[in-house]
Amino acid sequence: MSERLTLSLDAMGGDHAPHMVIEGIQLARKRYPDVHYLLFGDERLITPLVPQELKDFVSVRHTDQVISGDDKPSQAVRTGRNSSMALAIKAVKEGEAAGVVSAGNTGALMAMAKLSLRTLPGIxxxxxxxxxxxxxxxxxxxxxxxxxxxxxxxxxxxxxxxxxxxxxxxxxxxxxxxxxxxxxxxxxxxxxxxxxxxxxxxxxxxxxxxxxxxxxxxxxxxxxxxxxxxxxxxxxxxxxxxxxxxxxxxxxxxxxxxxxxxxxxxxxxxxxxxxxxxxxxxxxNGAMLIGLNGICVKSHGGTDAVGFANAIGVAIDLIHNRLNDRIREECAHLAGELETPPPVASSSSAASG
Amino acid sequence: MSERLTLSLDAMGGDHAPHMVIEGIQLARKRYPDVHYLLFGDERLITPLVPQELKDFVSVRHTDQVISGDDKPSQAVRTGRNSSMALAIKAVKEGEAAGVVSAGNTGALMAMAKLSLRTLPGIxxxxxxxxxxxxxxxxxxxxxxxxxxxxxxxxxxxxxxxxxxxxxxxxxxxxxxxxxxxxxxxxxxxxxxxxxxxxxxxxxxxxxxxxxxxxxxxxxxxxxxxxxxxxxxxxxxxxxxxxxxxxxxxxxxxxxxxxxxxxxxxxxxxxxxxxxxxxxxxxxNGAMLIGLNGICVKSHGGTDAVGFANAIGVAIDLIHNRLNDRIREECAHLAGELETPPPVASSSSAASG
The missing domain is CATH 3.40.718.10 (Isopropylmalate Dehydrogenase)
Structure with missing residues (x-):
């Protein structure tokens, strides 16, 4: 893969955001030196935390709006369109990023990701x-x-x-x-x-x-x-x-x-x-929101930089291993299999031997 | 309580029955020296295992039939009427024993106990x-x-x-x-x-x-x-x-x-x-089948004598502490409370102070 991989991060989600997000990137860089990160959140809080050696790998996109842990998913979907979480998901939808990681509100993340990314065909x-x-x-x-x-x-x-x-x-x-x-x-x-x-x-x-x-x-x-x-x-x-x-x-x-x-x-x-x-x-750490038309990983809300780096690792592994393409293929095979009549006994017995 | 307490035991239930049942009684006797036990099961297997010092505390009631771990509850109810489990439950129903303990098939025990003992009023x-x-x-x-x-x-x-x-x-x-x-x-x-x-x-x-x-x-x-x-x-x-x-x-x-x-x-x-x-x-060890019109304790099927003695202890504690009478009272109070209109604020506030 010659093209540089980009991940979008909800830099405001989680109890220790945004600093554990930045520190998490620093830890993840040891394993994945070439990944680029789009950070969504309050640039006044985020930019001063980004150390010199990360500057080339991080782009901060400003937004004031944050989804809180108490927000109901329906409310987040209705009013959170400009939140760090929504914009980080949108970057995946629009092809700017290959996947998104957030340590924010799980219900809101699932609801917004489902609405924005949609589910994979067959799911x-x-x-x-x-x-x-x-x-x-x-x-x-x-x-x-x-x-x-x-x-x-x-x-x-x-x-x-x-x-x-x-x-x-x-x-x-x-x-x-x-x-x-x-x-x-x-x-x-x-x-x-x-x-x-x-x-x-x-x-x-x-x-x-x-x-x-x-x-x-x-x-x-x-x-x-x-x-x-x-x-x-x-x-x-x-x-x-x-x-x-x-x-x-x-x-x-x-x-x-x-x-x-x-x-x-x-x-x-x-x-x-x-x-x-x-x-x-x-x-x-790093639960996958699986079945969506885009890689979306939820980090535990209370995690630290080590846990957040692991969530980043999960997202990258799933992108590199083309998780969603493979789910798509399986679903297509399954749909094909269910539509076609089963093969006759003599031809199928060879496969089971 | 001057009257001697009697427990009925399914002596054939459990992986290590009947010997762990007899050894369990011996262990339980240290804590509850006066309890009498009705043992239901194959007397040819049970009687030789009963040591001299237990003879006065144990009565063996013979039956050939045993409920196996694989029997479905419906099948046990239909065909297991003379099983060690069914007869042990029946002893509680007929007032011969104050409670029953079995390490046999849980589903069968619940089905047979429910049919025989019925549920408590309000449950x-x-x-x-x-x-x-x-x-x-x-x-x-x-x-x-x-x-x-x-x-x-x-x-x-x-x-x-x-x-x-x-x-x-x-x-x-x-x-x-x-x-x-x-x-x-x-x-x-x-x-x-x-x-x-x-x-x-x-x-x-x-x-x-x-x-x-x-x-x-x-x-x-x-x-x-x-x-x-x-x-x-x-x-x-x-x-x-x-x-x-x-x-x-x-x-x-x-x-x-x-x-x-x-x-x-x-x-x-x-x-x-x-x-x-x-x-x-x-x-x-000792799960209670609660809500039945009789004390019924399920011991883990794989347990040994120590575990079975604990299950016996649970049954005795619940009998001594009149569990079922107290559930009956609570349900009667609740039924009364739900039928009566709530007391006026001035009189109820005294209780909460």
Missing amino acids: DRPAIATMIPTVRGESIMLDLGANTEVKANNLVEFAIMGEVFSRCLLGHVQPTIGLLNIGSEDLKGTDALREAHSILREHPLNMKFHGFVEGDDIGAGTVDVIVTDGFTGNVALKTAEGTAKLYTKFLKDAFGSSLLAKIGYLLAKGALAKVRQRTDPRRY | DRPAIATMIPTVRGESIMLDLGANTEVKANNLVEFAIMGEVFSRCLLGHVQPTIGLLNIGSEDLKGTDALREAHSILREHPLNMKFHGFVEGDDIGAGTVDVIVTDGFTGNVALKTAEGTAKLYTKFLKDAFGSSLLAKIGYLLAKGALAKVRQRTDPRRY
Whole structure:
């Protein structure tokens, strides 16, 4: 790729904006030295923060308007047309930038991005996807809150998008897919889940469908892609975060409970730092708004420069690996496959051998 | 209470039945020396396992039939009338026992108990409730899988039952209640959640309603009672279990990663045992099937004698603390309150001062 990649950033979104945005760019530059950034926000706040060595890689576009964390998505769409968030999205729509990153209000970002970028052909509802740590490495989970209630076809679309996301971002050659349920038997769960299960069981696009998985399969890494509705996914992700915090608290109490334990902690400190690193939420920062006609990454609102740099990295990886082109292709194949009658048994048996 | 308390046990339910049932009784006897047990199951397997010192406290009632883990609830109800599980429940219905404990198939237990014991007056749908460890101590969560989809009134009933359960089992004087959602704003979530929120906001029965809580509030112990539908509750509980396992795996890797870390582990071993104890699933064994006209406790199927003894302890605590009488009273008060017009402002203000 000879052309320089440009990302647009909502420089005002997030608790520690705009300085963590600028510091995040500085960190990201070590991995991606050639990327150019369009920063949308208050230039009086942003420009003084941009260090000399970044000047050639950053363009600041001024706007006074900011979407706050309390703004309702509908309100943001109606009145936030000149906000840093809206303008950063618009830069992607107009082809100025290859993708957008924001640490602002998730609901507003999804609503504005959906309205401005539209969904990819074949995708009815975009979803929020993220990576999560597991015993086996890393998995992808979606949806995490964009769709409180879903139909079977939405879950099937999430499976397709999650599969492509897993290949693009984690390099899994043939990721396994699981539908999150409350039991592994075919009869458990909601109608939408059972219907999606029977569609996915036919393995469209040679997808490796594992079947239903349960809550404890998330941490166990039973599958590479966990598909669920936005309500359940959001609760599951936050429950996992809360449990990790609880465990950390218990450990801290234990290491402080005796002199021997304190010495033990000092000796194991270096090794324990690895645990912290493996579960560091900043490492998993950068949720993808997937299914939109443009790369759109949401950083955690409370993140620091390290987390924001990771969100930038996610956006760049998805652009380089042409995530959206590949989702488009899968959807086109699927549409083609569903329109064409299935091949006769004799010709299809060769493929399965 | 001068009369001796009798519990009925499904001696054939669970992966390690019947021996973990007998060993569980032996452990439970240290805390509850006077309880008598009716054991339902294959006497050829059970009787040889009963040690001399238990003979006076145990009566074995023979049956050949066992409900397996794979049996569907509807099938269990239709064909399992003489199973160890059904007969153990029947002993409660007929007043022979004050409560039943089973480590068998949860769906079958709920279906058979509901049909046999019926629900308490004022309760439309029973729920499954359990204790969970939090940063602040312990909380109660329900429903955990009995009701995949719920209406607002079901959630309100869960809140009432969970509140009484929390007072009876954990001794919380005025437990706080939270509705599990994907955001704390009033507009988030499903219709059922918003409607339940608006009913509970009026604080029926002086209930301390906190409002919506999110997944990370579970581990944080933000509220004493977490109310949710059975689908979400089941996923959240299992996700927390899976995350704890993941964390334990990461820790184990870290402590084994260097000589220094290994020595550190040996020094901190005693203190770390406390963490294991605090998160030991056996300690939280004993899910209550709440809302039934009889005490019915479900032990984890894979549990050992320690876990089964804890499930017995949960049943005895709930019987001693008259859980069902108190739920009945609350429902009667609530029904009375909803029929009577609210008191005038001048007389009610005294109570709030």
